[in-house]
Amino acid sequence: MATEFTFAQVAEHDTKDSLFVVIDEKVYDISKFVDEHPGGEEVLLDVAGTDGTEAFEDVGHSDEAREILAKYLVGNLVRGPNDPKPAAPSRSANSSSAEPSSGGLPGIVYAILVAGIAAGGYYYLQLQQQQGSA
Numbered sequence: 001m002a003t004e005f006t007f008a009q010v011a012e013h014d015t016k017d018s019l020f021v022v023i024d025e026k027v028y029d030i031s032k033f034v035d036e037h038p039g040g041e042e043v044l045l046d047v048a049g050t051d052g053t054e055a056f057e058d059v060g061h062s063d064e065a066r067e068i069l070a071k072y073l074v075g076n077l078v079r080g081p082n083d084p085k086p087a088a089p090s091r092s093a094n095s096s097s098a099e100p101s102s103g104g105l106p107g108i109v110y111a112i113l114v115a116g117i118a119a120g121g122y123y124y125l126q127l128q129q130q131q132g133s134a
């Protein structure tokens with residue numbers, strides 16, 4: 001079984017000597033990579049012990065960068081109820097996630113809306129008829 005880390009555990013590794021970062025819900029120990037990073041050590045220290053998904057994706061890292069990253073995988077992140085929400089899924093993660101078909105609304109909300117509009121329309125017609133016959 002893969003090792004699991006909580007955010008609190010990841011946050012303990014926020015120094016150059018022990019530098020963990022979360023990317024796409026996975027935990028990486030990039031301590032040995034800090035000095036080699038073409039983008040410099042400063043940006044890595046900025047995200048040390050935190051979720052660096054957005055920072056990593058914003059740069060548009062190459063596939064090679066992702067391969068390097070894979071070498072430093074140490075486990076999966078487990079989020080507690082009080083932990084921050086995951087960052088927006090990266091392009092590597094969202095390729096298979098289907099959008100809901102009803103324009104972003106969950107099906108049940110959509111169904112209730114449609115039923116409500118239909119009932120309202122029906123009620124309105126009844127009212128018109130009553131007024132017409134009075």
Ligand code: HEM
Binds near residue numbers: 023056
């Ligand atoms: C966490 C693991 C990371 C790995 C393994 C990694 C790896 C790499 C690699 C291999 C490059 C060379 C260009 C490329 O192949 O895309 C690169 C460039 C760069 N990285 Fe990262 N990176 C990481 C995190 C970050 C983070 C969190 C930032 C934050 C902003 C960042 C900022 C940059 C920048 C600005 C460059 C461009 C440097 C230049 O071309 O002058 N990197 N990175």
